[in-house]
Amino acid sequence: MNTAPHSFGRSVFELMSSMRFAISLLSILAVASIVGTVLKQAEPYANYLIQFGPFWFDVFEKLGLYDVYHAAWFLLILTFLVASTSVCISRNAPNFVREMKSFREHVSEQSLKAFKHKHEAVTEHTPEALAASAQRYLEGQGYKVKNLTREDGVLLAAKAGSWNRLGYLLAHSAIVLICIGGLMDGNLVFKVQQLLGYKKIETRDIPQSQVPA
Structure with missing residues (x-):
């Protein structure tokens, strides 16, 4: 009897519901947010080239540091954080509600x-x-x-203090809501459509009248 798929799925579930995993993702997002705050975002590339020079300009561009909050890796971390936090809520919420009602x-x-x-x-x-x-x-x-x-x-x-557990649920729900807002602001839908080939970035020189609405 092959239990590998079940074991793998269980391992993924345990990882996604792990507090350490969620804290690690939050730490990475915090560092990325600091970079996005210190480094001016969405400036003309010529400004970055003058400021950092050709070598570091290419390095930072490949890392997506000139538009951190729309970078694919940043949105991917947000997606994992939403999934991880949602799994934590779905895993612990029933027990919390039961304990709030039980004497x-x-x-x-x-x-x-x-x-x-x-x-x-x-x-x-x-x-x-x-x-x-x-x-x-x-x-x-x-x-x-x-x-x-x-x-x-x-x-x-x-x-006493049964409602304290409600704070856990509200705090985690707020994290999910904020991350979803970040994903929507990061044009996640467009990036997914682009990845699947439904949307393509136009690089040709065409008249403005021919640009799709």
Whole structure:
């Protein structure tokens, strides 16, 4: 049984959903953005030739540094970043939403006793009265509380900060949105059409009247 395609696909998925991969792409984009800020973009080529000389002019031209934000490699990195971030969102969003809704109230007594931070005490109050008092205190501290009466007693499940996970989703969604904006601004559609042969750059000298609209 050949598992190579499955293993390769799984490896690609793990790479695309890796935080290190996304951070590496962001770092490259940050460096490229610095270059695009320091080096004036879309200047007449004669200016670059005078400034850098013939050798470095050719090197920088081949690297696309005179129009960084429209360079093929820059748009390719943006595309990978969109894909990587989207995979991260699709992979983690269901778990985050589930954890935001869950109180984990089905934990057993033995599991609770296994916690490092625990305390056991004997009290004269009834379980219901003690649970009501504890619930009022927790709610006063900003916790959401779920009160469950079980066969072995009363369980109070409390949680706070569930909406903090929403920040992860919003931040990553913002990255995707910004990168898509960069791709659209970089004429990605035109470059793809050019790569596939649907669009060709006209290099002949033709009258203005014959230039397609």
